[in-house]
Amino acid sequence: xxxxxxxxxxxVFRVTxxxxxxxxxTAIPARGQQMEFPVIIAGGGASGTAAALQCTRMGVPCVxxxxxxxxxxxxxxxxxxxxxxxxxxxSGIWGEFRDSLYARxxxxxxxxxxxxxxxxxxxxxGQDILRNLVAGEPLIHLRLETRVDSLRFTDGVWQxxxxxxxxxxxxxxxxxxxxxxxxxxxxxxxxxxxxxxxxRAETGERWAPEQANDIVQDLTFAVTLKDFGPGADKTxxxxxxxxxxxxxxxxxxxxxxxxxxxxxxxxxxxxYGRLPNGKYMINWPNCGNDYYANLIGLGAYERRRxxxxxxxxxxxxxxxxxxELGYRHLGIAEDEYPTADHLPLIPYHRESGRVRGLVRMNxxxxxxxxxxxxxxxxxxxxxxxxxxxxxxxxxAPLIEFIQIKxxxxxxxxxxxxxxxxxxLIVAEKSISVTNIVNGATRLQxxxxxxGQAAGALAALAVLHRTGPREVPVRAVQGSLLESGAYIxxxxxxxxxxxxxxxxxxxxxxxxxxxxxxxxxxxxxxWFYPDRTVTEFELVDGLRPYFSALKYRYDASGQPLxxxxxxEIISALGTAASPDDLRQCxxxxxLSRTFSAELYLNRREAAVLVDHFLRPFEKxxxxxxxxxxx
Numbered sequence: 022x023x024x025x026x027x028x029x030x031x032x033v034f035r036v037t038x039x040x041x042x043x044x045x046x047t048a049i050p051a052r053g054q055q056m057e058f059p060v061i062i063a064g065g066g067a068s069g070t071a072a073a074l075q076c077t078r079m080g081v082p083c084v085x086x087x088x089x090x091x092x093x094x095x096x097x098x099x100x101x102x103x104x105x106x107x108x109x110x111x112s113g114i115w116g117e118f119r120d121s122l123y124a125r126x127x128x129x130x131x132x133x134x135x136x137x138x139x140x141x142x143x144x145x146x147g148q149d150i151l152r153n154l155v156a157g158e159p160l161i162h163l164r165l166e167t168r169v170d171s172l173r174f175t176d177g178v179w180q181x182x183x184x185x186x187x188x189x190x191x192x193x194x195x196x197x198x199x200x201x202x203x204x205x206x207x208x209x210x211x212x213x214x215x216x217x218x219x220x221r222a223e224t225g226e227r228w229a230p231e232q233a234n235d236i237v238q239d240l241t242f243a244v245t246l247k248d249f250g251p252g253a254d255k256t257x258x259x260x261x262x263x264x265x266x267x268x269x270x271x272x273x274x275x276x277x278x279x280x281x282x283x284x285x286x287x288x289x290x291x292x293y294g295r296l297p298n299g300k301y302m303i304n305w306p307n308c309g310n311d312y313y314a315n316l317i318g319l320g321a322y323e324r325r326r327x328x329x330x331x332x333x334x335x336x337x338x339x340x341x342x343x344x345e346l347g348y349r350h351l352g353i354a355e356d357e358y359p360t361a362d363h364l365p366l367i368p369y370h371r372e373s374g375r376v377r378g379l380v381r382m383n384x385x386x387x388x389x390x391x392x393x394x395x396x397x398x399x400x401x402x403x404x405x406x407x408x409x410x411x412x413x414x415x416x417a418p419l420i421e422f423i424q425i426k427x428x429x430x431x432x433x434x435x436x437x438x439x440x441x442x443x444x445l446i447v448a449e450k451s452i453s454v455t456n457i458v459n460g461a462t463r464l465q466x467x468x469x470x471x472g473q474a475a476g477a478l479a480a481l482a483v484l485h486r487t488g489p490r491e492v493p494v495r496a497v498q499g500s501l502l503e504s505g506a507y508i509x510x511x512x513x514x515x516x517x518x519x520x521x522x523x524x525x526x527x528x529x530x531x532x533x534x535x536x537x538x539x540x541x542x543x544x545x546x547w548f549y550p551d552r553t554v555t556e557f558e559l560v561d562g563l564r565p566y567f568s569a570l571k572y573r574y575d576a577s578g579q580p581l582x583x584x585x586x587x588e589i590i591s592a593l594g595t596a597a598s599p600d601d602l603r604q605c606x607x608x609x610x611l612s613r614t615f616s617a618e619l620y621l622n623r624r625e626a627a628v629l630v631d632h633f634l635r636p637f638e639k640x641x642x643x644x645x646x647x648x649x650x
Contacts, residue, residue, distance in 0.1 A: 066094020255352020378453025399431025428537025
């Protein structure tokens with residue numbers, strides 16, 4: 022059933038450019054009454070916050086439900102305030118968040134304080150930035166400390182039952198987004214999903230284990246420490262169950278089969294997560310505070326018990342750092358979190374149950390993205406390598422994840438859509454990817470991008486009064502581009518480039534493809550805007566979109582001249598006189614001198630093809646295949 026719903030008298034309808042838009046009264050009903058919002062977002066973590074910002078910036082009100090007193094999830098509430106990846110891909114809201122950090126700390130050098138990341142910050146500062154961003158959007162109705170108890174979808178309407186301050190609240194809406202850390206709406210709705218490692222036979226990934234299992238990545242209860250200065254002794258009481266042997270290899274290699282080998286000195290271990298203002302993020306995987314627990318689908322009591330054990334494990338590691346390694350001057354920061362013990366509000370969950378979506382992203386698609394058309398549907402980008410944490414579970418099969426070499430990637434739109442519920446959008450770490458791919462899509466900037474795309478998709482569904490499945494891929498991508506988000510991971514055409522949007526659009530069509538490179542801890546895809554284009558490269562890229570070129574074989578491997586491009590444009594039924602081309606060239610502020618016989622580079626060809634032929638406007642389905650009109 023479509024996500025269509027007639028609001029009560031509180032809603033006011035109007036017609037704008039042929040699109041039905043509705044706006045809710047900003048008045049908040051009294052407790053116990055049903056509250057109506059076009060979009061309901063469960064989870065105020067990285068994805069949920071980004072979804073709310075994007076949705077309301079497109080003119081659609083939403084309610085954002087978050088169980089804790091903070092926004093930001095793993096970015097802030099979990100204390101993982103060292104951003105992994107996307108340093109050269111400052112897409113959309115991630116770039117906006119980073120710019121705000123630069124403003125707070127005095128520029129990029131002010132946040133490049135630890136060697137694990139280019140962007141480190143105090144969690145409370147990140148929280149303050151997110152709260153300010155949300156406060157600046159009056160159409161976001163924020164409900165903190167609100168727990169979703171149950172929900173149902175009947176006659177095209179979601180009803181979400183929540184508890185806030187001990188009282189029940191009911192929210193009705195057309196579209197729902199699951200942006201929770203562990204896919205809690207999927208659990209409540211009993212929607213099929215995959216948990217743990219997939220089998221090699223199922224995914225076709227040669228790195229996957231032969232047999233599937235239920236093993237998820239280790240989680241971490243991070244700790245923020247503060248340097249209280251020479252002579253200070255901030256040693257915590259010895260935690261129950263403390264065994265120093267558990268942490269003795271934290272500054273060494275963690276290979277138990279041989280003698281310890283010095284990997285780094287212990288000062289460098291701490292510098293890993295050094296934050297501004299003399300603070301340290303303790304999120305250390307090698308004989309540190311990683312902890313194994315599978316919380317997916319557990320009830321509240323079981324989760325609390327497992328989280329308490331993870332927290333205790335981290336306190337043991339802190340005591341080891343203080344008592345055994347001599348860092349007594351480093352104590353738990355008391356000015357970060359609104360908690361009695363001054364620890365983060367939630368653990369860092371690296372993995373959730375993964376929904377069985379309309380599209381399932383696997384690592385083979387990432388490694389060779391342009392061998393099939395799924396890249397055409399990208400809605401978020403990432404450059405982090407496949408990185409899994411499995412050192413705390415002895416049952417975990419030994420997989421050298423770091424040996425899986427991939428370029429940067431984009432996430433397909435169909436990974437957010439479920440097979441069984443047409444009016445639900447899935448975000449955060451519960452999207453439809455394989456277990457291996459989750460090791461790259463779980464990072465903060467990617468999850469922010471997924472959330473922003475979820476918000477755009479939800480807003481378009483509401484504005485067009487249809488289900489998310491029926492929203493065109495290109496409409497979502499177009500909205501994201503208008504918001505400064507990347508849909509293709511090109512690192513050499515930044516968002517402030519005057520031709521960013523045109524090159525992103527042409528890249529997403531595949532008419533001019535990117536070049537992927539696996540590179541250290543920040544994989545790459547290059548567009549090479551200054552390279553010359555060949556006639557064949559252009560015509561072959563255009564063929565899927567224009568049937569008139571199907572049997573045209575006069576394109577050679579020689580460089581593409583302006584005159585040949587004009588001939589192709591004219592052959593496809595678009596008027597393009599030399600004066601038309603010249604005017605487009607001038608309006609686009611292309612840097613070289615215009616000439617009818619100029620050999621074109623990829624930038625120039627992209628801008629001209631985008632302007633005259635508009636191939637991005639030709640629809641594609643969720644698999645990336647061009648829909649024939």
